[in-house]
Amino acid sequence: MGEREELINKLRAMAKRMRRTALAMTLGAGPHGAHVGPSLSIIDICAVLYGGVMQIDPRNPLWTERDRFLLSKGHGALGLYTALAETGFFTREELNTFETPETLLSGQPAMCVERGIEISSGSLGLGLSIGIGVALAGKKAQRRYNTYVLMGDGECNEGAVWEAAMAAAHFKLDRLIAIIDANGLQSDGLCSTVMDMVSHEAKWRSFGWETRCVDGHDVSALLDAFTATRKTPNCPLVVIATTVKGRGVSFMENNNEWHHNRLSQAQYGAALQELAD
Amino acid sequence: MLPINASNARLWSMLGSRGTFGVAMLEAAGGAENIMVLTADLSVTSGLERFRGAHPDKFLNVGIAEQNMIGIAAGLAKEGYNTFVTTFSNFAAMRSYEQIRLHLGYMRLNVKVIGLAGGMAMGHFGNTHYGIEDMALMRAVPGLTVIAPADGAEIVKTVDALITHQGPVFVRLTGAMNNPIVYAEDYNFTIGKAVRLRQGTDVAIFACGTMVFESLVAARNLEAQGVSASVTNMHTLKPLDTDAIEEACSYAALLVTVEEHGVIGGLGGAVAECAARRGGAPRQLFIGLPDRFGKSGDYKYLLQKYGLTGEQIASNIMATLGSRTCNVPESRVMAE
Numbered sequence: 001m002g003e004r005e006e007l008i009n010k011l012r013a014m015a016k017r018m019r020r021t022a023l024a025m026t027l028g029a030g031p032h033g034a035h036v037g038p039s040l041s042i043i044d045i046c047a048v049l050y051g052g053v054m055q056i057d058p059r060n061p062l063w064t065e066r067d068r069f070l071l072s073k074g075h076g077a078l079g080l081y082t083a084l085a086e087t088g089f090f091t092r093e094e095l096n097t098f099e100t101p102e103t104l105l106s107g108q109p110a111m112c113v114e115r116g117i118e119i120s121s122g123s124l125g126l127g128l129s130i131g132i133g134v135a136l137a138g139k140k141a142q143r144r145y146n147t148y149v150l151m152g153d154g155e156c157n158e159g160a161v162w163e164a165a166m167a168a169a170h171f172k173l174d175r176l177i178a179i180i181d182a183n184g185l186q187s188d189g190l191c192s193t194v195m196d197m198v199s200h201e202a203k204w205r206s207f208g209w210e211t212r213c214v215d216g217h218d219v220s221a222l223l224d225a226f227t228a229t230r231k232t233p234n235c236p237l238v239v240i241a242t243t244v245k246g247r248g249v250s251f252m253e254n255n256n257e258w259h260h261n262r263l264s265q266a267q268y269g270a271a272l273q274e275l276a277d
Numbered sequence: 278m279l280p281i282n283a284s285n286a287r288l289w290s291m292l293g294s295r296g297t298f299g300v301a302m303l304e305a306a307g308g309a310e311n312i313m314v315l316t317a318d319l320s321v322t323s324g325l326e327r328f329r330g331a332h333p334d335k336f337l338n339v340g341i342a343e344q345n346m347i348g349i350a351a352g353l354a355k356e357g358y359n360t361f362v363t364t365f366s367n368f369a370a371m372r373s374y375e376q377i378r379l380h381l382g383y384m385r386l387n388v389k390v391i392g393l394a395g396g397m398a399m400g401h402f403g404n405t406h407y408g409i410e411d412m413a414l415m416r417a418v419p420g421l422t423v424i425a426p427a428d429g430a431e432i433v434k435t436v437d438a439l440i441t442h443q444g445p446v447f448v449r450l451t452g453a454m455n456n457p458i459v460y461a462e463d464y465n466f467t468i469g470k471a472v473r474l475r476q477g478t479d480v481a482i483f484a485c486g487t488m489v490f491e492s493l494v495a496a497r498n499l500e501a502q503g504v505s506a507s508v509t510n511m512h513t514l515k516p517l518d519t520d521a522i523e524e525a526c527s528y529a530a531l532l533v534t535v536e537e538h539g540v541i542g543g544l545g546g547a548v549a550e551c552a553a554r555r556g557g558a559p560r561q562l563f564i565g566l567p568d569r570f571g572k573s574g575d576y577k578y579l580l581q582k583y584g585l586t587g588e589q590i591a592s593n594i595m596a597t598l599g600s601r602t603c604n605v606p607e608s609r610v611m612a613e
Contacts, residue, residue, distance in 0.1 A: 111384045119355070120384050123375060129345045130380065133352015133360075140334070160376075163345035170340075 007052055011219045013277075015047035018082035019248045020275050025078055025098045026261075027268045032099045034107065037258035039078035041183040041216070041243040042150060046083040048222040049148060058088035061114050067145050068134050070119050072127020073152040073181065074108035075260070080117070081105055089116035125158025127151060128178060132168050135176040135236075150179045154186025157195045162207070168236040169208025176236040177226070178209070181216065183245040185256050204238045216241025249274055278437040279304050281430045286461040289429025292324070293454035295393050297429040299324020301436035302361065306332055309440050313353050315339055315362040317346045323363040323393060343372040347388070351380035354387040359440065365399070366392025366408035366449050370415055381445030382418040388446075389439050395425070395449040395486065396537030397566075397580070403573035408449065409566050413542025415447040416515050422446040422468060423514040425536075425544075427489035430460035431512060438468055451486035451537050453576045459490050459510070471518035477507035480594055481525035481532050481559075485511045485544050488535040488564075491580075494587020495535075499594060506533075506594070514547050522551045532561040533594055537585060540565040562597045564590055 001009075019040060026034040050056070054067035071080045081098065084090050090105070097103040104112055108122030119130055131149035138145050151161065168176050180200055188194050197203065205211050210232040214225040225239045245259070246252030249271040263271075279285060279301065289297040302325065306312045318341045320329050329336045339346045343364050350360040362369070369392045370377070381388050392411055399406035415423045424446060426432045435448055446468075464472065474489070475496050484492040489510045496506040507529070509521055525532060532552060534545035545563035552558035566583050573579075580586055584593060 113355075120379060123379060126348060126376060126379065129348020129376075130352040130355065132345070133349040133354070134356055135352070136337070136349065137353050137356030137358060160344045160348070163342040164348065167339055167342065167345055167349065 008220050008223070011047050011051045011223070014051045014086055015044045015219065016275055016277065018043045018047055018079070018086060020272060021082045021085065021095065022078040023249070023263065023268055023271050023275070025081070025095055026263045027265070028096055029099045029262070031262055032107070033260055033262035034078060034099070035075035035260045036078065036263065037246040037252055037256070038073065038152065038181070038183065039076050040247045040249065040252065041245045042076045042079040042181045043082065043247070044217045044219055045150065045179055045181065045222060045241055046079045047086070048219055048226065050083040050087050052223055053226045054148070055145070056087060056116070058116065061089065061116055065143060065145050068118050068147045070127045070131050070134070070147065070149045071109055071121055072149050073124065073155050074121030076150065076152070076181070077105075077107065077109050080109060084116045087116075124152070124155040125160040128161055128164035128168070131176055131178070132164055132171065132173060135168075135173040136171060138175060139173065144175070146175045146177055148177045148179060150181060152186070153180055153182040153184065153191050153197065153200065154194070156180065156197060156200065165204065165207040165209065172234040173236045174230070174234050178236065178238040180238060180240045181243050182240055183243040185245045185254070185259070187259060189256060200240050204240070209236050209238045211238050211240060213240045213242070216243035217247055279433050281433065281460060281463045283461040286430055286458045289433070290456050290458050291454065292429070293456055294429065294432060294450040294452045295322060296324040297432045298363070298391060298436065298450060299326070299328060301433040303328045303331060305436050305440045306335055309359070311358050312440070313337060313350070313358045313360045315346050315350050315360065317341055317343045317364045317368070319364050319393070323391070325363065343368050344376050347373040347376035347380060347390070350388045351376070351384065351386045359387055359389070361389045361391055361439070363391040363393060365406060366395035366411045367406065370408065370411035370447070374414060377415070377421070377447070378418050382420050385420055385445060387443055390447045392447060392449045396451045398451060398453040398576055400453070400576040400579065401573055404570045409539045410542070411449055412514055412536070412538050412544065413546065415449070416542065416547060420445065421515065423449070424468065424512055425449040425451065425485040425514060426512055427486060427510050428456055428459040431466065434466035435512075438466065442468060449486065456487065457490035459493070466512070469513045469516045469518060471521040472510040472512065473507060473521070474510055475506070475508040477505040478528055479504050479530055480506040480598070481529035482506050482508045482535060483511045483522070483525070483533070483544060483548050484508065484535040485514065487537050488585065491585060491587045491590055492535050495590035495594065498588055498591035502591070502595060504595065504598065511544055511548075514544055517547050517551060519551050522548055523555065526552055526555055526558045529559050531594070531598060532559050533564060534561065535564045535585070535590055538565050539568060541568055562594060564593060
């Protein structure tokens with residue numbers, strides 16, 4: 001088995017574990033419930049970044065050269081937390097504190113750089129601007145770290161996203177990578193019905209970004225999207241990842257009831273069967 | 278730091294608060310390596326033309342996008358920069374309120390927001406450019422320090438202090454050009470520590486920004502009428518110097534707050550919140566702008582219209598001392 005194939009298999013297994021962990025955390029949250037659907041849609045993206053792309057070191061979380069991952073769509077918290085657990089920033093036991101009083105793992109992330117949570121998020125549309133500042137600081141210091149900002153497609157309704165999109169290209173931030181989790185659903189229904197963005201690809205390109213469209217659950221394609229040589233120099237990159245909300249659990253897929261919901265023991269059991277090795 | 282003396286005080290008065298900020302920033306940034314100054318298409322208005330030329334590597338114009346500016350500043354601060362941002366006070370406080378709340382308040386990132394032209398300094402521009410709720414909004418953000426310097430010297434002091442101060446701060450500049458001078462010699466400026474400028478026994482006046490000078494005028498006027506008024510420069514609205522208020526409550530029969538800001542939630546609100554907790558506090562006269570939008574006009578005209586000159590403040594206090602209520606300014610303005 002080649003090195004690449006090994007990596008792909010590793011990332012697939014990692015993503016599957018993350019899905020199982022996210023479901024366990026949702027079950028553990030009990031009546032509070034969790035944003036399980038929008039977390040499942042980003043898990044492959046997070047697995048690829050944390051398991052195969054980003055330079056990070058949980059023993060040295062403040063390492064100045066580390067790649068930065070900013071979860072702008074804070075409701076994807078379970079995707080971030082399970083990735084951080086996979087890479088050693090949190091133990092399984094700590095994950096059990098999800099949504100309990102005084103926890104480090106609240107329903108939407110609260111900044112704790114020492115544990116890999118780079119920013120607080122939850123209010124949508126704010127992450128990309130912060131990412132610009134982080135990327136600018138790296139550029140000024142001639143550091144080689146990348147800054148990844150993950151947003152939802154619905155999140156891109158927010159005007160602040162487009163102020164940032166404009167500025168990132170203007171400042172030629174070639175180490176800033178935005179990722180759109182294009183699962184096609186937002187809180188009130190289909191994105192195309194609630195607020196049709198027509199074409200993310202055309203919009204971001206017209207704002208001066210290099211665009212890459214990819215199947216957001218194809219680990220191999222995601223790996224290529226993040227690592228392939230850039231076609232356009234001196235501009236930021238956006239990876240538009242087509243995803244399925246609730247991906248991996250048949251009764252959750254494309255079902256907005258699972259945007260935020262509680263999970264019964266029976267549902268948990270059924271979901272785990274679908275995610276068995 | 279630039280020396281505080283009569284000659285510089287005259288210069289800063291002439292430059293106005295924005296020009297003085299630019300001069301102070303230029304001076305302060307020279308020796309500081311980790312400074313970044315951002316503006317939203319207002320570098321000239323912020324007095325930063327020379328700074329932009331002298332320190333292009335420390336300067337960033339983000340275009341007319343205040344929300345993005347606070348976000349970028351937060352990202353830079355997260356990576357270790359002491360980041361200053363400038364725009365009109367009302368735009369900073371309102372257009373980017375949530376970014377300030379989350380990035381400066383919640384995440385406690387080291388960003389200093391310099392709010393230009395708080396109050397009615399923009400005169401003829403009208404209410405879109407007035408900052409009359411900015412202090413109330415900023416004061417409500419948990420963990421945010423809020424400073425309103427009294428004059429040019431205090432702007433210089435504030436900028437100097439912020440070069441080393443760690444943590445999020447909102448600075449509200451007031452006044453236009455040719456601002457009155459409060460300080461022509463050096464003094465001890467500490468964030469969170471009020472400065473008693475004048476002793477008095479009957480009335481305790483607390484003021485910030487441009488109203489510090491007018492309150493000193495008022496106190497002299499009151500003295501001529503046999504009323505002894507203390508004047509305290511509450512340059513920091515948050516954290517509030519509660520000791521200064523406690524002390525005033527112990528000697529004064531009337532607390533007076535004077536601010537170029539709406540009477541809701543600004544300095545008056547801050548002092549009242551403190552005094553009310555004490556129990557048995559003296560009455561308080563809130564001098565500021567009424568709770569409604571007015572018409573535009575030149576700056577001096579507006580100060581006069583809303584009773585914010587020293588003489589008017591004094592007569593307002595005299596009327597209040599002679600009456601049982603404290604609603605004199607509102608009723609007077611509403612009657613116009």
